[in-house]
Amino acid sequence: xxxxxxxxxxxxxxxxxLRLSCAASGFTFSNHNINWVRQAPGKGLEWVSSISSSSxxxxxxxxxxxxxxxxxxxxxxxxxxxxxSLRAEDTAVYYCARVGDGSGAFDxxxxxxxxxxxx
Amino acid sequence: xxxxxxSPATVSVSPGERATLSCRASQSVSTNLAWYQHxxxxxxxLLIYGASTRATGIPARFSGSGSGTEFTLTISSLxxxxxxxxxxxxxxxxxxxxxxxxxxxxx
Numbered sequence: 001x002x003x004x005x006x007x008x009x010x011x012x013x014x015x016x017x018l019r020l021s022c023a024a025s026g027f028t029f030s031n032h033n034i035n036w037v038r039q040a041p042g043k044g045l046e047w048v049s050s051i052s053s054s055s056x057x058x059x060x061x062x063x064x065x066x067x068x069x070x071x072x073x074x075x076x077x078x079x080x081x082x083x084x085s086l087r088a089e090d091t092a093v094y095y096c097a098r099v100g101d102g103s104g105a106f107d108x109x110x111x112x113x114x115x116x117x118x119x
Numbered sequence: 120x121x122x123x124x125x126s127p128a129t130v131s132v133s134p135g136e137r138a139t140l141s142c143r144a145s146q147s148v149s150t151n152l153a154w155y156q157h158x159x160x161x162x163x164x165l166l167i168y169g170a171s172t173r174a175t176g177i178p179a180r181f182s183g184s185g186s187g188t189e190f191t192l193t194i195s196s197l198x199x200x201x202x203x204x205x206x207x208x209x210x211x212x213x214x215x216x217x218x219x220x221x222x223x224x225x226x
Contacts, residue, residue, distance in 0.1 A: 035216070037163075045155075045163065045206055047216040059214040095162065104210040105153035105168035107175075112162065 002026035002108055004096045009113030016086050016117070022079040022096035022110055030054070030074035033099040035106060036081050038092035038115075048094070049081065064090075086117045121145055121209050125219035133226065134197050140222045142190040142207035151211035154183055154192045157221075158203045166205075167192065194224075202226055 008020040022034070036048040049070040050059045058070055069082040079096055093112040100107030122145040132138045142152065150170035157163040165174040167183035170190055180195045194201055207219040 044204075044221045045157070045208075045218040047214070047218070050214060050216070061215050097163075100165070100168070100174075103153075103168040103172075103174075104151055105165055105174075105208070106155075106163075107165045107168075109162035109164070 004098065004108055004110035006094060006096055006110045006113040009094065009115045011116045011118065012086055013119055014087060014117055017082070017084045018086065018115060020081040020083065020094055020113060020115070022081075024077040024079070024098075027098075027108075029072075029077040032101075034072065034079050035097045035099065036070065036079075037095045037097050037106070037109075038090075039095070039112075040089070040092040043092075046092075051079070083115070086115075088117050091115060091117045120215055121148060121212055121217050123207055123209055123217050123219040125205075125207055125222045127222060128220070129223045129225060131225050132197055134199055136197055138194045138197055138201075138224055140192040140194075140205055140224070142185075142192070142219050144188045144190075144209055146212075147187045148209040148211035150186045151209060152183075152185070152190050153208045153210060154181075155206045155208065156201075156203045157206060163206070197224075 005023045035050045051070045067085045072079045095112045096110045097106035098108040124143045126141045152170045154167040155163045171183045182193045204221045204223050206221050
C-alpha cells in the first residue's frame with residue numbers, strides 16, 4: 001500500500017524546537033518531490049516546504065523561512081522537518097504530501113501529526 | 120504569489136442534489152489546478168488535477184472544469200460521504216503552492 005506516516009508532533013513551548021518525520025512506503029520514494037503542508041485549528045491548508053527528489057531544490061513559505069529545515073533520506077525512505085524558534089502561530093496539524101507523477105498535484109498525503117506551541 | 124479565492128464559503132445541499140463549487144486565481148494558472156476533499160481527522164484526498172482529470176479511484180460524479188483564472192468543481196448526485204471541505208490549489212507558479220480558503224459542503 002502506498003502511504004506516508006508522520007510522527008514527532010506534540011506540545012512544545014514558544015521558542016522551542018521539534019523534529020517531524022514522515023515515513024514512506026509502497027512506492028519509490030526517491031522518485032518524488034515531497035512537501036509539508038499544515039492546517040492550523042479552524043483554518044485552511046497552508047503549504048510549508050518542498051524538497052525535490054534528490055534534495056537539489058528546497059523551498060519554504062515565508063512564514064517559516066529561517067526557522068524550519070526540510071531534509072530527506074532516500075536510503076531510509078524518510079522525510080524530516082526540523083522546526084526551531086517555534087511560535088504559537090505554528091500550532092497546526094502537519095501533513096507530508098507527495099507530488100504525483102506527471103500531475104504536479106499532491107496525490108498522496110499522510111494522516112498528519114499535531115504540533116501545539118503553547119506556554 | 121498567486122491568490123486562490125473559493126466561493127461560496129459554505130454551501131448547503133441535500134443528498135442526491137448537485138453541488139457546484141468555484142475557485143478563482145488572481146492570475147492565470149493555465150490548467151495547473153487541483154481539487155482536494157478534506158474530512159476532519161483524515162488526510163486530504165486528491166480529487167482532480169490538471170483542472171479536469173480525475174485522480175485514481177475518484178468516482179465519476181466528481182468533475183472539474185475551467186482554465187486560466189476560473190475553475191469549477193461539480194459533484195453530481197451528492198452522497199452522504201461527500202460532505203466535507205473542498206480546497207483548490209494551484210501548482211502552476213510555485214513556490215509558494217497556494218490553496219483556496221476552502222468551501223464547506225454541508226447537509
